[in-house]
Amino acid sequence: MLREVGVRGMAQSVFDKISVLVVDDSAYMRHLLHTLLQALNVSEIHLAINGEEAWELLNRHEPDIVITDAAMVPGDGFMFAKRLRSLRGRALGMIPIIMVSGHTDIASVERARDIGVTEFISKPISPRGLYERLLQVIDRPRPFVETPTYCGPDRRRRNAPYAGEDRRGAVALV
Amino acid sequence: MKHSKIASRLAGHETDGGETPPEVRFVRVPSIAERKLGSEYVAPMRLDPRILDQMQATIRSLESKYVETLSAQVSMLQVLAEPACKGDREAHDRLYAIAHDVRGLAGTFGFAMTGRFADSLCRYLEQGGHGKHDSTVIRFHVDAIRDTLESPGTDVTISTETLDALEKLIAANRESMRAAG
Numbered sequence: 447m448l449r450e451v452g453v454r455g456m457a458q459s460v461f462d463k464i465s466v467l468v469v470d471d472s473a474y475m476r477h478l479l480h481t482l483l484q485a486l487n488v489s490e491i492h493l494a495i496n497g498e499e500a501w502e503l504l505n506r507h508e509p510d511i512v513i514t515d516a517a518m519v520p521g522d523g524f525m526f527a528k529r530l531r532s533l534r535g536r537a538l539g540m541i542p543i544i545m546v547s548g549h550t551d552i553a554s555v556e557r558a559r560d561i562g563v564t565e566f567i568s569k570p571i572s573p574r575g576l577y578e579r580l581l582q583v584i585d586r587p588r589p590f591v592e593t594p595t596y597c598g599p600d601r602r603r604r605n606a607p608y609a610g611e612d613r614r615g616a617v618a619l620v
Numbered sequence: 621m622k623h624s625k626i627a628s629r630l631a632g633h634e635t636d637g638g639e640t641p642p643e644v645r646f647v648r649v650p651s652i653a654e655r656k657l658g659s660e661y662v663a664p665m666r667l668d669p670r671i672l673d674q675m676q677a678t679i680r681s682l683e684s685k686y687v688e689t690l691s692a693q694v695s696m697l698q699v700l701a702e703p704a705c706k707g708d709r710e711a712h713d714r715l716y717a718i719a720h721d722v723r724g725l726a727g728t729f730g731f732a733m734t735g736r737f738a739d740s741l742c743r744y745l746e747q748g749g750h751g752k753h754d755s756t757v758i759r760f761h762v763d764a765i766r767d768t769l770e771s772p773g774t775d776v777t778i779s780t781e782t783l784d785a786l787e788k789l790i791a792a793n794r795e796s797m798r799a800a801g
Contacts, residue, residue: 460665463656472721474689478682478728485678486671510652517720540649548724548739570727570735573675577667583652585665590647600646 460584465490465507469500469514469526470546479513479546482576497521501529508538511583516547516554523547524561531562531597539597540590542583546571562598564588679728686729693718694734694766701762705755715758716745722765733779734768737761740783744790754793760786 466488470476476493483491492507494500498521500514512530514523523545533539542564547554550568558566565579588599654661697718703711719738726735741761745753764782768774 459660460653460656464652472724474686474721474725478679478725481678481682482675485675510656540647542652548720548742569724570732572728573672573679574667577672577675581665581667585651585653585663587649587651590649592643592645592647594643 461486461580462489464488464511464584465492465509467492467494467500467503467507467509467512467514469494469497469512469518469523471495471515471518475515475546478571479576482573485573486577486580497523497526497529500526504530504538509541511542511544511580513544513546516545516549516558524557527558527561527563534592534597542587542599544579544583559601560596562596564599683729686725690722690726690729690731690734691769693722694769697722697762697765701759705753705758712745712753716742719745719761719765731768733774733776733783734765736779736783737764737768737786740786740790741765747794748797752797757786757789757793760789 466483468476468479468483468491470479476495480491480493490507490509492503492509494503496518497514500512501521503509504512512527514526516523527543527545530541530543531539543562544565544567545558545563546567546569547558548569555566564583567575567579588603591598591600651661653663653665697715700711700715700718704715719741722738723735723742726732726738738761741758744757744761764779764786768779
């Protein structure tokens, strides 16, 4: 007998089990992200207006994913992401961070990457862009790296040919 | 511990002088899908067009409300342009905040050019401190943003040319400021 698959199929069964923390100082952007996440059937959505409030909600609810704006006052998205990644040795410190930003210059993207942001979405956001990034962090996590100077997902996304010593290949994954 | 030492050595941090090697750890993080679905998990998850349709329908349902918000914001930009150009700090900051909001949202609701003009205005305001901006550049941007709303059918080529002209104006303005020291 064929198992009945819901209208939304496989993906829904994940989305309705996850919790997401949305951090944005723009009321309309919070509303937009909230509505899009509801359309995905995300079961638990928490909203914060800046990094300070987000920190409180993060510790209280321990969400599965964080979606944060970059520019906010007080406590912007970069500071918030840095603080989150400083939680070394705790699972909470490793949760995926999706940064949504209107600042799409290379310096901002590199800054986000080096702080440990998992995915970067440039504004204006599109439903497809958001959906794809969510699938990426939900289903295809990169190994997490902890060094004295960096804590976050492996910044190497591609297996490009490399002439030097392959340290990743030699290190057993924990 | 053994793992950390190996990792550190492989990372090129261990020295012969007996210094404590820095810790380098690679952690395999289980996927959220795997964790939440357990035995029901089937990899890989793919984008479901039906869900995407639903998200796009959501955007469409918000569109009319957003147009109202955007119109109000553009009106406010016009009100704020004058005092902002005359050095009113509060008006300047509010103008930037609204332009920042527009650059982030307008494109999502189909007002791509409005968003691009707002983005150009934000980038201009982000350079240099308060009071160091040319009022002509600010006014031209605000007018261009208003025009995209009032004449939605404008040929994209014309809007792009206007955007290019504004960028040239900004570059010329920056050059004259640099020359003036």
